Each structure stands twice: as structure tokens, then as C-alpha cells.
Amino acid sequence: MTIKPSLLATAVAAISALSVHTAMATPFLPMDARGLAMGDTGVASAKLAHAPAFNPSLLSQARNEDDFAIIFPSVGVVVADEEELIDSANDISDITVPKFEDLFDDASSNNFNSAVNNVQASSTALVNELNSLGNSDGRTNAQKADDLRTANQNFADDLDEVNSKLSEVNSVTKELTDSLNSISGDPIRGRAGVGMAVAMPGKKFAAALSVNADVHFSGRTIFTGTDQNLITAYGVAAQGYVDIAQAIPTDINTLADDVEAGASPTDIQTAATSIQDSLDEFQNYTSDDVETADGSIKIFNGGDISNEAENPNLDSRVEIVAVGIADVGLSFSREFTIADRKVAIGVTPKLQTIETYHYITEMDNEDDIETSDIEDSRATYSHINLDIGASMRLGENNQWMVGVVAKNLISKDFDLSDAPVRGSSNNLVVEGGTVSLKPQFRAGVSYSNNWVTVAGDLDLVENDPIAYEQATQYAAIGAEFDLYETFQVRAGYRTNLSASNSEVVSLGFGLSPFGVHIDIAALANPSDYKKEVGVALETGFYF
Template sequence: MTLHQHSTLFRQSRLTLAVALVAATATSVHAAPPAFQDVRALGMGGTGVAAARPSGAALFNPALLSADHSGWNDGFAATLPSVNARVAENDEVTDEIDQIQDTVAQLETSISTALNTTNPSDLETAQNDAQTLAEQLRGINQESMRVDAGLGTLFAVPSPKLAVGVHANAQLRATVQGRISENDTGALEEFAGLDPNTSTQNDIETALGDVYDPNTGQVDGLESDGRVLASAVSEVGLSLARRFSIQGHDVNIGVTPKMVQMRTFDYVQDVNEFDENDFDASDFETDDTHLNLDIGASTQLGAEDQWQLGASVRNLIPQTLKTVENNNSLFYGQEEMKLDPLVTVGVAHTSSWHTLTADLDLTKNEGIGPAGDQQFLSVGGEFNVYNWVNVRAGARQNLASDTGQEGIEEETQFTAGLALSPWALRVELGALVSSEEVGAAAELGMSF
């Protein structure tokens, strides 16, 4: 490979990265990552306040550690590990990035040709390429890409007298976003509007301004910038639960004191200078560690205790963490990641072969900037189709979604899951899909 080819490949790789960063909304969509869920809950639409089994009770309602689960999950349980990942994007961002990459390479070639010939048709070709690139950049200006990932492990010893659970998990949300400069698109469109029959080399270079460097033959000096914005919450908790008799009726009460660490990462750089390896993470990262508390209650109703009601308050102590003051940008200010109390109620109907359940968030988590608020209504079910084979399905709807805003909306999500539990082993899979998001989860566990 020649030196020129190496240089061309490097420029294309750098421009691909730059375009990938630009292929997102210009405004902030930063918010705390969603709470970690075990695979069973994900497959059942994100429900769990009234239906979580003991191994997952700490994630939804610690009181369920001391509840009666009809013999399904009343013994010691361990989850080692549980993992999940989700990707969301507006339209076909990755396909559009590929198209822009091709246009940039084509534009560099056509401009170089136009500057070295006097044929008007060569200039017209370059102008068409410039107009195409400007339209492609404008076309992705309100699109974004988001990635969620989680990892957790849980242990539970259920008991009506004193149940104990231990959990540790972490959930990350990362968003790539960018700001399109009107100077960039304006220069491309000014160049595209020149008269191909009368324009001189000086006219061409003046119209392109700093967007194109005639000495290197590169589309360079772009003012559009890219931003990597991420937030993460990790926690380690000890759950305790006990069954009490209140006026002759059994009520389960649970509490989870926990250590919580919040982290943010905010890095901004001009797209033509951006390098994912060219920064010190500690310079753009903030973190905070604090104690917090989850509380919950549940009770069973019906002639055969087939109905279970639950309520929980997670993250009882509100917390706020700001991003770094200096993120290399004068355009973007500091953001705030909030961890506010989440109050949720749930109901479940259970038998030896099925569970049907629904959860409702009573509090609304406010989004930041154009990001929509979140307040979910979730429904789900689990069915025992064989002694050790369960299938699951569910759906959740964001009741607080602000339609028409920029960024990725939390639209209706549909979920499904499969669990195989021969002997003491549990192997579980889950999936999530919406109009703009796909996700998957897997879990390995044991129950005795």
C-alpha cells in the first residue's frame, strides 16, 4: 500500500468517526441509566414489584423475599451472572453514515479534479457532491444513537421469618451526539451555488472557506463537534425481609440499604480532531458514592392466596451528580444526572402454571433537555409449558412520553423470554424490541 493510500485510508477512517458523532441530535439527551433488571423481569415487560422471585426481589421489592411463591422459588437462589444490552437509534443512522462516508471521499476527488481542470462539467460534478453532502448532514441532524448495558449478580435466602438477599449490579447508558455547524453546511451550499462557467480557482477556494484544504486535498476544518456523554449507576446492597401478622393478615416488609456509585463522562471535540483514544478519562469524568435505601411491602389475597399486591420505593434519598465543568466545549454546559425516588405499585395473579402481573410507576422521572420524561405502565406473563420450561411475554408503555421532541423517545416496548431450569440450573434468555430499539439479555443461575 502506498503512502498516499495510507493517508487516504486514515482520512476516511477519521471522517467516518466524525460523521458518526455528527449523526445525532445537537441537543442533550442525558439522563440516568434505566434501573438494572434481571432477565425474567425483562421478558415480562419490566415487571417485578408484585411478581419478582426471591433472586430478583432486591431489584424491585425486597419484601418479596419473605413472600410465598407457590413452591416455585422458595429455596436458596443465586444468579451468576445476569447481563443485558440495548441499542436505540432514529431511523437507519448507520446506513446513512456509510452513505456520507462515500460522499466525503467522492467530494475530495471531484474538488481536486475541478481545481486542476478548466472543464465546467468537472466543477458541476464537485458541486453536486457538495450539495449531496450538505443535505446528508442536515438529514441526520436530529438523529441519535444510544447504548445501554448492564451486569449483575444476586443471592437470596428466602424465609418468612428473616429473609436475606445480597446483590451487586451496574448499569450504563452512553449517548453519542453532535452539533452540526451551519458554517459547514453553508460553505458546501455556497460552493454548490457557484456558476460553473465563470468561477475561478480563487472563487472555489473562497466559497469552501475552511471546510476544504487545497494543500492537502482534504475536507477539513469542520466546526461541527462530537460529544460522548455517558452515565452509570452501580450498587451493592443487603436486603432483609420478614413476614408480619397485622390484624390477622400476613404482610411482608422488606428493606435494602445499599452503597450506590454514580458516574458521568462528558467529552466534546471538533469532529475533524476527535480521536476516541486522545483523552484522559479522568479529566472528563465525575463520580459520587453515597448510601441509599429501598423499601417495599407485599401481601397476598384470595382463597388460595393467588393474588399478590406489592409496593416499593427505590432510591429513597434523592441524589444529583453534575458532569465536568470543562468538557472542551463552550457550547455545551454542565448536565445533571438525577437519581430520584421511584414509587411503584404492582399486582400479580399466580398459580402453579402461570403468573400474570402489572406494574405502574406513581412517580415521574424527569428527563433532561429534550429527553422525554419516564413513567411506565408494564404488563407481563409467565407460563409453565413443561416441568422445567417457562415462556414469557410482556409490554411496557411510557405514560409520560413527550411526543415530538428531539432525541430517542421511549416508545411502546414489547418483550419475550425463555427459561430452562433442569435440576437446580437456570438458563434464561430475554429480548426487547420497539420501533427504535432492540435489546437482549441472558442469565445463568441456580435454585435449591
């Protein structure tokens, strides 16, 4: 048996390695090094060139001295394994599965399979002794009884060893099923992206051109009921095998006493025949049928572990969905006077290309995962969408900012391709279904002066997951300390209000000598970085 839960990590890596000309805009997490370092805030705090990603109205909130800004490129990647699926899957693959395989390995001399072979051999020797009881071979009754007891002791010792290994079978099969059940359905998710933007500020007219390309993926393992029944069936079948032989050693000892005492040949023959019938049933034990991915098999067949049981085909699987949007947006912004307040309003019409991927492979598929297989599941769509944002400065010195944005206002569903299950012996195909691109709404507030910016953002609605992961509704805070407009230090915190233990902390810094910006950021879950970790880097120019 070969089980490869670590295929999940391989499949994720293969999808992540695809050319990043696809993306997904859900959840609301622009791949921006400055915003990521500040907890993924930006609706009221993003700088000029980041405005298209967070809130297009901020194009009209730039400083008076800002004339022109470029980001090229912005790159980043974030992976979230909140249930520690990959570690658990690798432990199963590297530790638990080898234990299970070793129980039934023909090459091993100290496992359940070898114990079965040994007891089969000793049972044959016992049958030979029973058959010889009626022969006139020169042995006395006492000698025949002693030989029968010796063969019986060998059989009993081998049967005890089978019993001992049966306990190991039950322990390991329970460990394996419990472990696979514990990770079944647990999600892993991630996103990777690149982007660029060119922006010109202005109170009466501001504009920006932005190009973004991200990919979001969601994966899980599914431990099927068929495989669970199969693995459990090994212990059940082995117990039935042992149960048949339990009474045989006692019956033979009784018969040996009768032989030694000179019981009548008829009585001895009757008792021997009854024991031989039990041994014959034991030697030819065939267990009940078990439904597997390949149909019905038997764990024991004719007293031996069947070939199908030594190397069964499993139908538990790894499933990956990746969805993306490549968008080109042209943002416009202008400041208006509304109720004696200066309010900036911005819009970003976008041309989007949406691509979906749907990949499934069986856990015991020994073939390598090919990028071409994943590409075969790609479905491509075109879409037009729209972002709208507003922002307003407050306070005596306009140091406070509030903002609100609605992104991807034109919602639409997109089909996932039906996915052939790689490694399936019966050419199983799983229906694709659909994924949705829905509007996102976020509000933000910030305070800034010459040396510090503090910001907070909140998703106003819960955002649906791409596929298997949890829904998101993020609340975030962050701060930036700017030293002489040359060196920036940033920190942030973000939590998902729709899930527990999903906090991340983030850190970053920037260098901006003579208008050249280099920004680096990293984030991680504070309880365990493996639950979520990410990095981002960007370069840009502000004039």
C-alpha cells in the same frame, strides 16, 4: 474534507467496553433475564433472588418451599437507536461525503475542480488571442476572427462544463447539509450490566445481599451552524465565479465579427481591453470570506479553489455522556398485618459509587478513539441511597399480587467533567454540566398459579433522561409458562408512554432442573430491531 459521523458508533463501543464497575439506575429497567423476557415486569412478579432489583418486599412473598436462592451472574446489554442514527451516519460517511470530496479532488479528471482548471487554461488562451489582435503577424482579419472564435468556443465549452459541475456542487452540498441536519441532535442510548444476589425468604424476617453494576450511555451528533454555512458556501462561491464569465463569450463573438468586418483599430482595442478586464477578474476571482472552525477562509482565491477549501477543518462533533452506579444493597423484608391484610414491606439501603463520563470528538477527527481518553473524563462519587417496597396478596387462593416500589429515594446531582473536544484545532473545551439521580416509582400487579404467571408494571412518574434521549415512563406486560417446574417460556411487551414508536417485544426461556436455573432473554422493537435490541443471560440456584 473528511467527515466521520460513524465515530459515534466507535465512541459508543469504546464506552461500552469500559470495565463495568459503573452503572446508572435510570430508567427503571433492571438487567434481569426473567424480567426482561416478560417485558421488564417484576414489581409484583419477581422471584426471590430478583426481589432486590424490583421490589424488596417480595422477599416475604416467596413460596413456602423456597429456602435459599442465588443469582450468579446476571448479564445483559441493550442498545436503542430509535432514530436509526448509526445507519444514517454511516450512509453519510460512506456515500454522501465521498460525493462531496470527489467534487474537489485534484486527482480526479472529471469533477468541479478539473473543470475550473480547464476553463482557466482556455481563458488564458483566449487572452493570448485578444493580445494578438493588434499584431502584424501575417494573418488576415478573417483569419484573426476565426482564431478568436475558436478560442472563444473552447472557453465557452469549458465554461458550460463548469456550469454543469456547478449544478452537481449545489445538489451534493444540499444533500450533505440536509443529511447532517437530519441526524443532528438525534440520540442513541444503551445500557449494559452484570449483577448477583443471594436471598433468604421469610414472613417474619427475610434478607438479601445484592451487587449490581450497569453502565448507561447517551450519545448524539451535533452539526454546527459554522459547518453548515461552510458547506453551503461552496455552491455560492462557485456561482459567483461562473456569473463573472457569463457575458464574455457573447462579447467576444461580437468583437470577432468587428475584426472580420475591418473595424478601426481603436474600436477593436477598446472592446478587447474591456473583455480582458472581465477575463482578468474571472481568472483572479476571490470569493467572500467564510467563517469556519479555523477562522475565515475563502473558497476561491486567485481563480483557484483554495487549499483551505479543499481540506477544511470542521467543528461538528460527536458527544457521549455515560453515567453509572455500582451499588451494594442489603435488603430486609417482613410481613405485617395492616387493616386485617397481610402486607409485606421491604427496604434496601444501598452503598453506591457513581461515575460520570463526558467525551466529545470532532466529526473530522482522524485519530482513533482511545479508551484512556474516555477514562480521563471520569468523575467518581460515593452516595448512600434507599429503596422501599410493599406488596400484598389478594384473592381467595392468594393468586393475585399487587406491589409498589420507590427506588433511589435520596436524590442527588453529580457533575460531568468539562470535555476537551478531541481534534479541535483551537483547543475547545465544552462545559460539563450535571446529571441527576432521582427517585423512581413503579406499581405492578400479577396473577400466578402452578403453570402460568401474568404480570403488568407501570412507572408512576416520568423518569428524566440521562442526557439527550427521550424521557421514559414505561408500561409493560408479560407472561411466563412453567412446564413441570423444569422448562419456562416467557414473552412480554413494553411501551414508553412518553415517546412514540418505542415499543419492544421480548421472548425468553428458562431451564431449571434440580434447582439450577439458566435463563435467556431477548428483546427488539417490532417495527425495526435496530431501533432497540437487547439480550440477557443469567444462571442461578433455587433451593
